Amino acid sequence: MLTVEGLSIRFGGITALDGVGFRVDEGGLVGLIGPNGAGKTTLFNCLTRRYTPDAGRVTYRGDDLLKAPPHAIAARGIARTFQNLGLFRELSVLDNVLIGAHHHGRAGFVTAGLRLSRVRREERRLRAAAEELLARLDLADLAGHPAAGLPFGTLKRVELARALAARPRLLLLDEPVNGLSHAEVEAFAATLREVRRDFALTMVVVEHHMGFVMGVCDRVVCLNFGRKIAEGAPEEVQHDPAVVEAYLGTAA
Numbered sequence: 001m002l003t004v005e006g007l008s009i010r011f012g013g014i015t016a017l018d019g020v021g022f023r024v025d026e027g028g029l030v031g032l033i034g035p036n037g038a039g040k041t042t043l044f045n046c047l048t049r050r051y052t053p054d055a056g057r058v059t060y061r062g063d064d065l066l067k068a069p070p071h072a073i074a075a076r077g078i079a080r081t082f083q084n085l086g087l088f089r090e091l092s093v094l095d096n097v098l099i100g101a102h103h104h105g106r107a108g109f110v111t112a113g114l115r116l117s118r119v120r121r122e123e124r125r126l127r128a129a130a131e132e133l134l135a136r137l138d139l140a141d142l143a144g145h146p147a148a149g150l151p152f153g154t155l156k157r158v159e160l161a162r163a164l165a166a167r168p169r170l171l172l173l174d175e176p177v178n179g180l181s182h183a184e185v186e187a188f189a190a191t192l193r194e195v196r197r198d199f200a201l202t203m204v205v206v207e208h209h210m211g212f213v214m215g216v217c218d219r220v221v222c223l224n225f226g227r228k229i230a231e232g233a234p235e236e237v238q239h240d241p242a243v244v245e246a247y248l249g250t251a252a
């Protein structure tokens, strides 16, 4: 279970998060919604230790995450995707996915430097796992293609594959369907349901696309100006007057 309690962070005069708390049960899928600037990405950045909050507590499976150094987050079974894609454009699709898997490599620098047979075996194991993941996400034909030049919808799937290569238990997705066509959103939702089931994932998904949020999430948390303004079942939150007002206020 992921538990977030009283999370607060300020940047100069801006309060990006103000006492935010919620829980994600093991195997649960929580949608994090809210207008632009509500604090959603900042929350992810606190969970993955990119930012250190001014106050609050984050525990995952009983572990105090705020005490973990940023580089130890992946080893705790947590992976994320990025709104603007965390891919290396010049590298192939397969190499991007292998980078996502690298923390699983057990060989240290010295043995890696000596190219011992164990290292080569491990490389083969990681490569086979990455290729299997690409096949699952319909990306096998593109394994050798550089990320640069691929359509945006495909890159979003590569980004998902890169995060899954770390074999996370907790997956944080930042706007995974932003910029996708209607058909691509449907396909991504179907893929996400499958990988959620097959990899027994717990997930938090930041997304503005309401149809997607309603279709894949069990629960929804809505932030506005760094505060939690609603939490509950998707339809409940969608029709919550405070949520409607927060979104209308943005559109006006």
Ligand SMILES: Nc1ncnc2c1ncn2[C@@H]1O[C@H](COP(=O)(O)OP(=O)(O)OP(=O)(O)O)[C@@H](O)[C@H]1O
Pocket: 011, 014, 015, 016, 034, 035, 036, 037, 038, 039, 040, 041, 042, 043
């Ligand atoms: N490193 C930073 N330095 C200064 N201000 C920041 C920093 N990171 C976030 N902020 C501010 O914190 C607030 C919350 O931003 P955040 O990106 O978390 O919102 P968001 O809900 O993810 O928005 P969007 O939907 O547009 O991605 C914004 O006012 C933003 O400008």
